[in-house]
Amino acid sequence: MTRKLRFRGESHHKVDGKGRVSIPASFRRVLEAGDPSFTAGLNPELVIVYGDTRRKYLECYTVAAIEEVDEKIEALPRGSVERKMLQRLFNGQSHSTSVDETGRLVLPAKLRQKIGLSAEAFFIGAGDTFQIWDPETFDAEEQAATDEWLDELPDDVDPLIFLDQQPGG
Numbered sequence: 804m805t806r807k808l809r810f811r812g813e814s815h816h817k818v819d820g821k822g823r824v825s826i827p828a829s830f831r832r833v834l835e836a837g838d839p840s841f842t843a844g845l846n847p848e849l850v851i852v853y854g855d856t857r858r859k860y861l862e863c864y865t866v867a868a869i870e871e872v873d874e875k876i877e878a879l880p881r882g883s884v885e886r887k888m889l890q891r892l893f894n895g896q897s898h899s900t901s902v903d904e905t906g907r908l909v910l911p912a913k914l915r916q917k918i919g920l921s922a923e924a925f926f927i928g929a930g931d932t933f934q935i936w937d938p939e940t941f942d943a944e945e946q947a948a949t950d951e952w953l954d955e956l957p958d959d960v961d962p963l964i965f966l967d968q969q970p971g972g
Contacts, residue, residue, distance in 0.1 A: 808833040810928035815938060817923055822910040823903075824924045830933055831906055837865025846901040851935075853914050854896050859944065860918055861910070861935040868931045869893070910935075 810833050818824045826834070834847040841847045850869040852862045864872070872893055879886035902908060910920065918937055925938040936945070956962065 808836045809930050810933040813925065813927040815923055815925055818910070818915070818920060822912060822915055823907045824910060824935075825905075825907050826902060827926055828906065830926065830928070831902060834865055834902060837867040839866060846903060848899065848901045851898045851900060851908075851910075851914065852893055852896065853898065853917055854892050859936070859940050861914055862929075863933050863935065865931070869897075 810830055812827065812829060814827050816825045816827075831847065834849050835841045838847040838849075848866050850864045850866070852858075852864065852869075854862070876886060876889045876893065879889070898911065898914060900908060910924075915921070918935070919940060920935070920937050923938055925936045925941050927934050927936065927941070953962070
């Protein structure tokens, strides 16, 4: 069994006036592994999903990961509301791009404005995707939600216990 590379960790990176931001080096390795067309000397491709108005971050998919999403969408009945909406969210409200020669992404102004990104970006791994946040938004919303969830658990409960539960249980 081959080991699947995952996006792990978090880091802060400066965003320049043209919207260029360095991607964490370990994330670049996962992008390379998840791009079937990648060969040494080329730049890996990825898809940035910016989605609907409720989404306050950019979610970055490897080529392989977005192809999995596309296959699941295509399995839905043609003409169904679910298929139309998912196509809009994952195909229409997305941006295909590649990492540049220096390991950076160029984030278009539309994407930066959508999430309120200016001088600094916060990257956080999410397994088969990674997210780009405005650092203040992440701290105020996501970190606060995680802290609240943990605070509701009894002190003697290790969150790893949830890995052994059945889905929906």
